[in-house]
Amino acid sequence: MIQQREVTRRAPLNRGRVLTAAVALADDAGIESLSMRRLAQELGVVPMALYKHVANKEELLDGMVEAIIGEIDPPAGGADWKNAVRLQVLSARRALLRHPWARPVLESRTNKTPAVLDYMDSFVGMFLAGGFSADLTHHVMHALGSRIWGFTQELFDHPNGRTVEADVPEEARAAMFRQMAARYPNIAAIATTAAHDEGSVVGTGCDDQFEFEFALDLLLEGFERLNRQGWTSRRA
Amino acid sequence: MIQQREVTRRAPLNRGRVLTAAVALADDAGIESLSMRRLAQELGVVPMALYKHVANKEELLDGMVEAIIGEIDPPAGGADWKNAVRLQVLSARRALLRHPWARPVLESRTNKTPAVLDYMDSFVGMFLAGGFSADLTHHVMHALGSRIWGFTQELFDHPNGRTVEADVPEEARAAMFRQMAARYPNIAAIATTAAHDEGSVVGTGCDDQFEFEFALDLLLEGFERLNRQGWTSRRA
């Protein structure tokens, strides 16, 4: 038994094992806990052992991103570009939501790895196959931006996934809400309509998925209209 | 002379001086160089002296964001919500572009400071004043997301502001481009049309301001259409 365990723990490291462990650590403990030292510890190895398999921390993060891209469903195909794009984006969104750390990490990458470029290339292909000009496709990809990964920077982001409200007594919450509403009347006006929840001015009560699809569909419909009109930029 | 200099350097710290120095340091040396220790050194003071004026590094960053918000022009006013929103966003964009570090910092903030809430409240007010329902305004604010600050996560971000191309000889660049084009034909197709620059597949040659306004106007026109149609979410 002990020997067995020793063997398992001491199985030679490789890039795959390092990346899997890194993803698991980020999933479980949060991205802020992912340090080379902590990851090494998790693998039962001295920190420097990792550097034989990833050049440095940046490359580790690149590898983690590639792992998450691997979880996105392949393109749906079919004649309808709009539906194909929609399904692709929503699949990417599901993958990203499974790994909350992936969003900020993806945002911070400036080096485009092959996996990232492959994904982008196939994404661009959906518009071209749908009859979009290269010109319009270019601008349309910019307009989508990080939305091709299924996320955008939200304004009313839930602070750290914490539910602050639970700790605060009912009456204090109501008082806080009234104070907020007095100072920020416009925010209060739009918060209450959609949230139906007096206890929180911002942050909860919104259906993120609804908001995401609302903006996505607004953009897709805009793209469709421009394509039908034969839109071109002045430069093309 | 020496005495004079000593006096200037030793002028008592206050929150304002700390924040001004932090903004200047981030502007000059980059946000990655902004550490409490480095900032203290810049102010001729021991690191711990800062903690009398900001609670911790998080609060320092909050303060820096407030300073940048102060650079955004006040709302234009007037009857035309669309123009008011447009000008507000583009003013925010100019402020943010002056301080490249502000974008990632703003993205990372989960605590909404009063300055952030004030800005958001006045922003919401533009839609309500323009006759938008609270319901539609809520979703419209989500759809804009970080665009109210004048930025979005770009896909083809310029890596670190570096011009890689200058270092690489002409022929090597052309060879690299052909290799990229072979592997990522769709990206190559849309890169060349808009860039007119064979030397770079991604990253340069795009007019960022054009792309930003393209997407912004597409969204604003979508909002206008929904408002005219009297759009409501099912829940409202």
Added chain:
DNA sequence: ACCTGAACACCGTTCAAGT
């Protein structure tokens, strides 16, 4: 009231050495 010194518990990464 404001600043300091020393310390704690961390980082990523180098280099030269071990098996």
Added chain:
DNA sequence: ACCTGAACACCGTTCAAGT
């Protein structure tokens, strides 16, 4: 070929002490 140990140059933040 793969892993280790010791070291370097950093972090943010605490505590108790100085003026």
